[in-house]
Amino acid sequence: DSVIPFRADSCNPSAALIHHVGHKFHDLFQLKQRCYANLPATKISEMLKSTSLENAPTQSLLSVVKGILDESIERKNGEIAHRVACLLKKVVQEIERRIATQAEHLGTQNSLYKAREEKYQSRIRVLETLATGAHEETKIVMNQLQQMKKEKIEMEERKKLQEQDALRLMKEKDLTDHEISSLKEELQIAKRTYEERCLQLEEEAKGTKVGLEERLKELECLLDASQKEVKELEAFTDSKSENWKKKERNYQNFIESQCEAVLELRMASESIKQEVINSKRNYLAEVSRLGRKLKGLVDAAENYHMVLAENRRLYNEVQDLKGNIRVYCRIRPFLPGQNRKQTTIEYIGENGELVVVNPSKQGKDSHRLFKFNKVFGPTATQEEVFLDTQPLIRSVLDGYNICIFAYGQTGSGKTYTMSGPDASCKEDWGVNYRALNDLFQISQKRRGSFSYEVGVQMVEIYNEQVRDLLSSDGSQKRLGIWTTAQPNGLSVPDASMHPVKSTTDVLDLMQIGLMNRAVGATALNERSSRSHSVLTVHVHGTDVATGATLRGNLHLVDLAGSERVDRSEATGERLREAQHINKSLSALGDVIFALAQKSSHVPYRNSKLTQVLQSSLGGQAKTLMFVQLNPDLDSYSETISTLKLAERVSGVELGAARSHKEGRDVRELLEQVASLKDTIAKKDEEIERLQLLKDQRTVSSGANGEKQRTRVLGHGSPSPSRHSLNGAPLRNRRLSRGKGSGHGKVASDQDNCSECSDKHSEAGSLQSMDDFRHHKEFFTQLKHATGDAGENFPADIELLGFGDADSEERLSDISDGVLSLGTETDGSICSVVEFTLFPESSKTIENADKDRAPPKIPRPPPKQGQAALVQPSSSSSSKHLSKLSTGSKKTTASSSSAKSSKRRL
Numbered sequence: 080d081s082v083i084p085f086r087a088d089s090c091n092p093s094a095a096l097i098h099h100v101g102h103k104f105h106d107l108f109q110l111k112q113r114c115y116a117n118l119p120a121t122k123i124s125e126m127l128k129s130t131s132l133e134n135a136p137t138q139s140l141l142s143v144v145k146g147i148l149d150e151s152i153e154r155k156n157g158e159i160a161h162r163v164a165c166l167l168k169k170v171v172q173e174i175e176r177r178i179a180t181q182a183e184h185l186g187t188q189n190s191l192y193k194a195r196e197e198k199y200q201s202r203i204r205v206l207e208t209l210a211t212g213a214h215e216e217t218k219i220v221m222n223q224l225q226q227m228k229k230e231k232i233e234m235e236e237r238k239k240l241q242e243q244d245a246l247r248l249m250k251e252k253d254l255t256d257h258e259i260s261s262l263k264e265e266l267q268i269a270k271r272t273y274e275e276r277c278l279q280l281e282e283e284a285k286g287t288k289v290g291l292e293e294r295l296k297e298l299e300c301l302l303d304a305s306q307k308e309v310k311e312l313e314a315f316t317d318s319k320s321e322n323w324k325k326k327e328r329n330y331q332n333f334i335e336s337q338c339e340a341v342l343e344l345r346m347a348s349e350s351i352k353q354e355v356i357n358s359k360r361n362y363l364a365e366v367s368r369l370g371r372k373l374k375g376l377v378d379a380a381e382n383y384h385m386v387l388a389e390n391r392r393l394y395n396e397v398q399d400l401k402g403n404i405r406v407y408c409r410i411r412p413f414l415p416g417q418n419r420k421q422t423t424i425e426y427i428g429e430n431g432e433l434v435v436v437n438p439s440k441q442g443k444d445s446h447r448l449f450k451f452n453k454v455f456g457p458t459a460t461q462e463e464v465f466l467d468t469q470p471l472i473r474s475v476l477d478g479y480n481i482c483i484f485a486y487g488q489t490g491s492g493k494t495y496t497m498s499g500p501d502a503s504c505k506e507d508w509g510v511n512y513r514a515l516n517d518l519f520q521i522s523q524k525r526r527g528s529f530s531y532e533v534g535v536q537m538v539e540i541y542n543e544q545v546r547d548l549l550s551s552d553g554s555q556k557r558l559g560i561w562t563t564a565q566p567n568g569l570s571v572p573d574a575s576m577h578p579v580k581s582t583t584d585v586l587d588l589m590q591i592g593l594m595n596r597a598v599g600a601t602a603l604n605e606r607s608s609r610s611h612s613v614l615t616v617h618v619h620g621t622d623v624a625t626g627a628t629l630r631g632n633l634h635l636v637d638l639a640g641s642e643r644v645d646r647s648e649a650t651g652e653r654l655r656e657a658q659h660i661n662k663s664l665s666a667l668g669d670v671i672f673a674l675a676q677k678s679s680h681v682p683y684r685n686s687k688l689t690q691v692l693q694s695s696l697g698g699q700a701k702t703l704m705f706v707q708l709n710p711d712l713d714s715y716s717e718t719i720s721t722l723k724l725a726e727r728v729s730g731v732e733l734g735a736a737r738s739h740k741e742g743r744d745v746r747e748l749l750e751q752v753a754s755l756k757d758t759i760a761k762k763d764e765e766i767e768r769l770q771l772l773k774d775q776r777t778v779s780s781g782a783n784g785e786k787q788r789t790r791v792l793g794h795g796s797p798s799p800s801r802h803s804l805n806g807a808p809l810r811n812r813r814l815s816r817g818k819g820s821g822h823g824k825v826a827s828d829q830d831n832c833s834e835c836s837d838k839h840s841e842a843g844s845l846q847s848m849d850d851f852r853h854h855k856e857f858f859t860q861l862k863h864a865t866g867d868a869g870e871n872f873p874a875d876i877e878l879l880g881f882g883d884a885d886s887e888e889r890l891s892d893i894s895d896g897v898l899s900l901g902t903e904t905d906g907s908i909c910s911v912v913e914f915t916l917f918p919e920s921s922k923t924i925e926n927a928d929k930d931r932a933p934p935k936i937p938r939p940p941p942k943q944g945q946a947a948l949v950q951p952s953s954s955s956s957s958k959h960l961s962k963l964s965t966g967s968k969k970t971t972a973s974s975s976s977a978k979s980s981k982r983r984l
């Protein structure tokens with residue numbers, strides 16, 4: 080056991096463990112009997128295990144070897160030499176000894192190692208202490224390192240900035256260098272210029288010096304001369320001062336004398352003051368006397384206003400007496416390209432006579448005479464035409480309804496007369512523009528006594544539809560017409576109303592309206608108006624002094640041209656337009672003819688045109704019709720039909736026109752009355768309708784059929800005698816006077832009478848044509864009888880007096896101020912009467928005043944032949960005309976009567 084000393088080391092745990100394990104294996108290898116040969120196999124295999132061998136102590140192993148050797152030697156007793164056995168023992172001992180030595184060495188070394196270990200442990204501790212110190216140092220060093228890094232970064236940034244600065248400075252340096260170089264150049268240039276300037280100045284200085292030297296010499300000369308002059312002047316001053324002294328003495332004397340004079344003047348002024356005070360007293364007396372006179376003048380001025388109003392009233396009376404429908408005829412010149420030789424116009428008289436000729440016919444039938452209020456030839460200017468229209472315009476401002484329209488075949492110059500060819504040229508202005516211009520001028524002149532508001536509407540009637548030409552939204556919607564008179568006088572209330580302040584406003588509106596108007600090209604006129612345009616100017620005036628108001632309308636109508644469809648070559652839409660146009664124009668003719676006939680029913684409702692113009696064609700309006708003619712031979716038949724219609728129109732006389740002048744209360748009442756009338760008319764219609772229904776039922780049931788039917792007819796339409804041209808005049812008059820009292824009633828009657836009206840219009844046209852034929856015959860015979868070449872005929876015709884009785888009757892109607900529709904006359908006679916009633920249109924107002932008819936015109940004693948002329952029979956005109964045509968004596972008698980009637984007017 081001592082061989083393995085280190086195993087006994089109890090302080091080393093691993094050694095203790097080994098020691099314990101060694102014991103175990105020592106026990107394993109320590110045999111009790113010491114007999115290896117009989118060892119059981121399990122024991123041997125246990126011993127042979129590698130772990131057992133490895134862990135067994137060396138001494139146990141050696142004992143095993145020794146035991147085995149001893150056993151083997153014992154068993155081989157004698158076989159192994161003793162010496163060999165000794166050797167073997169010795170060797171084993173030696174090995175043992177060596178191992179022991181080795182073990183000792185190991186023990187020594189172990190202790191050495193232990194000592195070293197301790198030494199190293201202490202060293203380790205020292206080193207650990209050092210290491211801890213080194214760690215802190217490392218930390219400090221690391222901090223320092225970090226700081227150094229930061230510093231380094233800062234240094235690098237600073238370096239970068241410095242580099243940038245350096246770059247900037249480099250650039251600045253470049254710039255500065257550049258500037259320096261440019262400054263150097265400038266300096267060079269300046270230096271050069273300076274040197275040049277110096278040279279120049281030096282030269283100038285030299286020149287100036289020479290000049291100055293010369294000037295110096297001159298001045299020296301002048302100085303010498305001046306010195307001489309000074310001496311002369313001194314001598315002159317001495318003499319002058321002598322003179323002044325003398326003068327002073329004289330003035331002294333003068334002042335003394337003046338002082339005396341002033342004293343005298345003061346005394347005089349005192350006396351003048353006294354005189355002024357006296358004058359002032361006189362002046363005040365004079366002023367008070369003038370004040371009294373001025374008061375008188377103020378009174379006179381007030382009277383003057385009244386006189387003015389009276390004048391206006393008289394003026395309108397004169398206009399009324401001239402007739403409420405006037406017909407002016409205008410013949411347009413030939414247009415370029417027309418055959419000027421073939422004209423249908425033979426003669427134009429001064430007093431409105433017109434002779435139309437048909438060159439294709441020969442003999443007496445070729446000439447026809449017409450008479451109007453005025454005929455304008457092809458050379459008449461727009462201004463001349465307007466001069467005769469002007470008086471009507473003033474009437475609008477006095478509260479009258481005026482209608483001016485142009486009628487004629489297409490292309491005859493209607494638009495030319497109404498609007499003119501070019502609105503921008505004042506000379507070309509048509510009646511429309513001039514009328515409005517005039518209207519504003521007069522309203523301006525009257526602004527002291529009247530304030531006027533003027534509004535404008537413009538509509539067109541196209542294919543029997545009324546359209547607003549001035550609608551702000553450009554819509555082409557159809558507008559309704561109010562047939563009964565409205566309190567505000569509007570017949571198309573839905574059309575936009577535009578207040579206007581000046582002619583320019585109206586011009587602008589009319590331009591818009593004309594642009595919106597429907598026009599199209601026909602074979603007869605390349606820009607033909609395909610619609611009737613109606614420009615209505617509404618005037619509302621207020622008397623500044625009394626507050627009374629008045630209302631007047633001016634209708635300016637440009638009708639679409641009447642046309643023969645075969646000539647205008649219209650087809651399709653154009654044909655439809657032409658049919659509408661012709662239909663409405665013929666309806667206009669019917670209305671006018673009904674008015675001419677004093678018919679109790681006027682067929683206003685047959686067309687939109689007549690409905691819109693109803694208030695202007697009725698009894699309370701003044702109407703001016705321009706009959707436009709185309710002198711062309713091809714237009715002969717249209718010319719004749721136009722003239723016939725115009726002749727009929729000129730025969731319409733409706734009595735005195737009525738002004739729409741009302742006091743404030745009266746106006747309100749009238750408005751109420753109008754609306755009540757409206758309601759009554761509607762109720763009447765309703766009653767009629769119900770009665771008609773009731774009657775129909777009665778008729779169908781057969782009870783009292785005949786009686787009932789008579790009642791229906793009697794209520795719904797006038798009796799034949801009432802409408803007949805042969806009807807009793809007195810009865811007619813009564814009826815028509817009743818009608819004249821209100822428009823609403825007329826309108827309400829229209830529906831019931833439309834059938835009759837058509838008959839009337841037919842009968843009327845036949846009648847009129849008949850009359851005209853006789854008229855013409857008479858004219859031709861007269862021409863032959865007198866043997867006159869033709870120029871005096873119209874004058875002779877004018878002298879026809881066969882309308883005298885009629886004219887007087889009408890005048891008495893006018894003087895009564897009652898609307899007369901019932902006088903039984905035919906168109907032709909009326910037209911002749913008009914000749915005597917209408918004096919020359921250009922007649923001045925003064926003359927008109929002088930010739931003004933008295934309130935009651937005395938009826939002249941009926942002359943032979945005249946009584947027959949005014950017989951109200953259906954064939955009266957034809958008979959009397961033929962009677963007249965038998966001899967010129969009767970004509971002269973009649974003419975003298977006509978003249979006398981005209982003179983009275």
Ligand SMILES: Nc1ncnc2c1ncn2[C@@H]1O[C@H](COP(=O)(O)OP(=O)(O)OP(=O)(O)O)[C@@H](O)[C@H]1O
Binds near residue numbers: 411488489606
């Ligand atoms: N008095 C005149 N002087 C010169 N030219 C005229 C005159 N009257 C009409 N004209 C010319 O005759 C042509 C037809 O005239 P305008 O268009 O006025 O006829 P219209 O009767 O209005 O025709 P429509 O009914 O087809 O509209 C136009 O070229 C016009 O300039």
